[in-house]
Amino acid sequence: PVAARWTQDVAQNPRWSRDAFQQIYELWWFKKALLDLHTSPGDLQWIYFPTGAHYPLLLTYSLVYAVGIPFLWFLSPIATYNLIFLLTFFLSGMTAYALCVRLTGNRWAGLLGGTIYAFYPNRMAHALAGHLELISTYLFPLYLLLLIETARRPRWRTAIACGVVLGGSLLVQPLFIPYLLLPATVACLAGEVRRDRWGFDHRAWQKLGVSYLLAALIAAPLFWPVVHEQLNGQGSYLQEIGAVRFAADLLGIVSPSPAHPLFRLLGSAPTYTQRVAPDDWRIAELLTYAGLVPLTLGIWAAIRRRHATLPWSIMALLAAILSLGPLLKVNGEIVTFVADGVESTVALPYALLTNLPLLSLNRAPARINATLMLALAVLASYGLAELLRRTGRIGKSALALGMCALTFGEMLVIWPCPTTTPHIPAYLSAIARGHNDGAVVNLPVTAGHVQQTAILYQTVHERPVFDSWFQRALPVFPDVALFLDGLLAPSSILSQEIIPATTPAEIAAVTRAEGCGYVFLFTPYIHGVAAEAHQARLTEAFAPSHSTEYGVAIYEVPAGSKKPTTLVYALPNNDWRYPRRGWHDPEEWNRKPARWLSASADLFIYSPDARRGRLRFSALPYTDAHRLQISVNREPLPPLVISQWITYTTPLFDLSPGLNQITLQTLTGCNVVIGDPRCSGVFRAASGDQGQKGECAPYITAERCISVLFQDIRFVSNDAAHGVEETGDTPARFPIEATVGGNIRLRGYDLPDEPRAGRPFPIVLYWEAIGPVSTDVIIFAHLLTADGQLVVQHDAPPVGGVYPTSRWVVGDIFTHRVTLDLPPDLLPGPYDLVVGMYTYPDITRLPVESERPYAQDGLIWLRQVEVLAVK
Numbered sequence: 001p002v003a004a005r006w007t008q009d010v011a012q013n014p015r016w017s018r019d020a021f022q023q024i025y026e027l028w029w030f031k032k033a034l035l036d037l038h039t040s041p042g043d044l045q046w047i048y049f050p051t052g053a054h055y056p057l058l059l060t061y062s063l064v065y066a067v068g069i070p071f072l073w074f075l076s077p078i079a080t081y082n083l084i085f086l087l088t089f090f091l092s093g094m095t096a097y098a099l100c101v102r103l104t105g106n107r108w109a110g111l112l113g114g115t116i117y118a119f120y121p122n123r124m125a126h127a128l129a130g131h132l133e134l135i136s137t138y139l140f141p142l143y144l145l146l147l148i149e150t151a152r153r154p155r156w157r158t159a160i161a162c163g164v165v166l167g168g169s170l171l172v173q174p175l176f177i178p179y180l181l182l183p184a185t186v187a188c189l190a191g192e193v194r195r196d197r198w199g200f201d202h203r204a205w206q207k208l209g210v211s212y213l214l215a216a217l218i219a220a221p222l223f224w225p226v227v228h229e230q231l232n233g234q235g236s237y238l239q240e241i242g243a244v245r246f247a248a249d250l251l252g253i254v255s256p257s258p259a260h261p262l263f264r265l266l267g268s269a270p271t272y273t274q275r276v277a278p279d280d281w282r283i284a285e286l287l288t289y290a291g292l293v294p295l296t297l298g299i300w301a302a303i304r305r306r307h308a309t310l311p312w313s314i315m316a317l318l319a320a321i322l323s324l325g326p327l328l329k330v331n332g333e334i335v336t337f338v339a340d341g342v343e344s345t346v347a348l349p350y351a352l353l354t355n356l357p358l359l360s361l362n363r364a365p366a367r368i369n370a371t372l373m374l375a376l377a378v379l380a381s382y383g384l385a386e387l388l389r390r391t392g393r394i395g396k397s398a399l400a401l402g403m404c405a406l407t408f409g410e411m412l413v414i415w416p417c418p419t420t421t422p423h424i425p426a427y428l429s430a431i432a433r434g435h436n437d438g439a440v441v442n443l444p445v446t447a448g449h450v451q452q453t454a455i456l457y458q459t460v461h462e463r464p465v466f467d468s469w470f471q472r473a474l475p476v477f478p479d480v481a482l483f484l485d486g487l488l489a490p491s492s493i494l495s496q497e498i499i500p501a502t503t504p505a506e507i508a509a510v511t512r513a514e515g516c517g518y519v520f521l522f523t524p525y526i527h528g529v530a531a532e533a534h535q536a537r538l539t540e541a542f543a544p545s546h547s548t549e550y551g552v553a554i555y556e557v558p559a560g561s562k563k564p565t566t567l568v569y570a571l572p573n574n575d576w577r578y579p580r581r582g583w584h585d586p587e588e589w590n591r592k593p594a595r596w597l598s599a600s601a602d603l604f605i606y607s608p609d610a611r612r613g614r615l616r617f618s619a620l621p622y623t624d625a626h627r628l629q630i631s632v633n634r635e636p637l638p639p640l641v642i643s644q645w646i647t648y649t650t651p652l653f654d655l656s657p658g659l660n661q662i663t664l665q666t667l668t669g670c671n672v673v674i675g676d677p678r679c680s681g682v683f684r685a686a687s688g689d690q691g692q693k694g695e696c697a698p699y700i701t702a703e704r705c706i707s708v709l710f711q712d713i714r715f716v717s718n719d720a721a722h723g724v725e726e727t728g729d730t731p732a733r734f735p736i737e738a739t740v741g742g743n744i745r746l747r748g749y750d751l752p753d754e755p756r757a758g759r760p761f762p763i764v765l766y767w768e769a770i771g772p773v774s775t776d777v778i779i780f781a782h783l784l785t786a787d788g789q790l791v792v793q794h795d796a797p798p799v800g801g802v803y804p805t806s807r808w809v810v811g812d813i814f815t816h817r818v819t820l821d822l823p824p825d826l827l828p829g830p831y832d833l834v835v836g837m838y839t840y841p842d843i844t845r846l847p848v849e850s851e852r853p854y855a856q857d858g859l860i861w862l863r864q865v866e867v868l869a870v871k
Helices: 019-036 056-066 077-104 107-119 121-128 139-152 156-169 176-195 202-231 261-266 271-276 292-304 306-322 349-353 365-389 393-411 427-433 448-461 480-487 504-513 529-542 681-692
Strands: 336-339 342-345 439-443 516-522 552-556 568-570 587-589 592-597 600-607 611-621 626-632 640-642 646-649 653-655 658-666 671-674 703-706 708-717 734-740 744-750 760-769 777-784 790-796 813-821 829-839 860-867
Touching: 019 056, 019 077, 019 448, 056 202, 077 107, 077 121, 077 139, 077 365, 107 121, 107 365, 107 393, 121 365, 139 156, 139 176, 139 202, 156 176, 156 202, 176 306, 176 365, 292 306, 292 365, 292 393, 306 349, 306 365, 365 393, 427 448, 439 448, 439 480, 448 516, 480 504, 480 568, 480 600, 480 658, 504 516, 504 529, 504 568, 516 529, 529 552, 592 703, 611 626, 611 640, 626 653, 646 813, 734 860, 744 829, 760 777, 760 829, 777 813, 790 813
Parallel strands: 439 516, 640 813
Antiparallel strands: 336 342, 516 552, 568 600, 587 592, 592 708, 600 658, 611 646, 611 653, 611 708, 626 640, 626 658, 671 703, 734 744, 744 760, 760 813, 777 790, 777 829, 829 860
């Protein structure tokens, strides 16, 4: 099927992966970057628009994608990919054949070795998952062949060829260097040393040294940017988890593909094969079947030809052990045992490598199966050669061909070879011919298949794209794609949001200001009514779509000169691949929209000009107090302690002209709950009457990780240009400087309402620990007459003891709301408002350092307030 439709479809199993779309893009991008843009392919200028991204690791794959440049002169990117896909099998088989013939001296044995190396199951699974860099292994056997030739017959042309081929081999996939090329080199050299009775001509060593120097000169310039990035501590984005998940199972070596055509004929596959390597996207990493024929012949060779095969046997054994990963798995489960009442796992040698520089970047130990299969191809060819030596002349060819046929048959992963139809809308060609040079945003940006399809589409429309997925989530800031994804999404199921609403005109102006020329909406990834609402919002902002072919609604952002004049807010849509990041869906609390924060999430504010101000919001913690770290354009503000359902205000900060990305993160993490916490008696008891705000919503049944509930998020400008006077770098409307007990500072206060007899009088205090606080104290607020007589008071530990002062962290801002219940018979007139702290039960006030009145009495005088009469 691939050969028949190689110019139309893509050689990959759509049930397993869409990674081939990315490989097609990388082939196209190498040519585009080098020949058209005259830049390094590692500078990804046409994705993550407008900032682009720097991905030097891509340069270490240069051989994989540079070979496509000649074909792209006369073939489409899809046809080029399919052609290279097919060539990798032929070339891998041919080079492995040549290596095995050189080692065994038998062409029939070489044919078996080539068959094993070209079609082993892990390689086939990676091929059908679109992992071109993991199947471009055809140079490895050729390098080993030239290494052997240089050792046996040292000649300069052979040595130079060996160095060039090794240089190319180093530029396939970095993990192959320590896990395949290095052990294979040692095995070959050890075999040659043993063959020549522990020594060979010094000229061979000399020429091999030149080979390795030449290879280093070829590869080093392309590896240096990655090494430099790692040395400077900038490569953390390359770290990915998966060493346990994507490790080989102990039964994997004898577990064929669950999608094998024989099992289809029988009606079902053995259940253990599904547990070892499930027939889904995981099969490419977990399928490590070695084949019964290769294993049998390999063991036979290791016994009968142990002198010649010992280095290869050791290489195969080490590769098999390392591919099992850091923990032993059997039948799809991690093996555990109990000793002295303690449950433990079985650690394996790979665990020692997980913390080593660069080696730890390999998230899939099962990929070391490539090393095992190269060694097994050599061992099996030795085994077949030994078997053929004992066979009559007439039966040799039949035996060899039979072994090759059996090996190919048992190694099949799936048949026929599946393909994916790319479904490219015809309108993309019109975009390529058009005059609108704006970038493309593909919605929803958090859908993985959308990201992969988007870069495939870019090879046709040739416009930059905002969003992408390029082997890893690359560090990009600000994330304009997430901003546009949230801005262009329809309103929530509630009539309002926790941020100010935007008009269609504002949406169009901001989208245009960010350089966006087209919006692609992939409706198959937006279900039901939401898809219709999404299209309606885009139509209202931009005009009807130009095309809806294959479910992709394409909107053009109209040209215009109108600029945004007000702040525009957006919340990114959830990407629940990361359950501890993002906003949960909106709910109604106290008849107003609210959203739970997981552990962290972003808020975007587009500002038409530079502004100075504060972020203000209402918030409620889930059960315990939470420390909230807010960072504005990566600059952290002092953490806020969220302990009550009140309005919180950050210290002053600056908004830059254009897009601002604000990150909110709870330093205390999030709590896993099921359903609406208002339905939980535990939450009600912990939060007091705060948890009673709004009815329990029994329709919320999902498991969520929540921390803080937010409402009414607003940026409050605080500069003269926007009508508000500067009040200093403090969250308080009325800043003051007073120190209590030497380690606590009152930074200011707010008075949300005017004091009136017969009504509660709220006071918001902003405390900060400036040193460690070891004791718990009582915070009091008193209303005094002019002669110092106490008339109303509120004395209590912070938040009723939920967040005592001994838990305060230096630098955090603790927003504390207290309420004075003014009696109805309180006489109108002026009163002094004072606050302070004392220890309990000895009722000793903490000393106050301040220039304000009453400081000598351990009191902080806030101001004189005018109490109004009862209405």
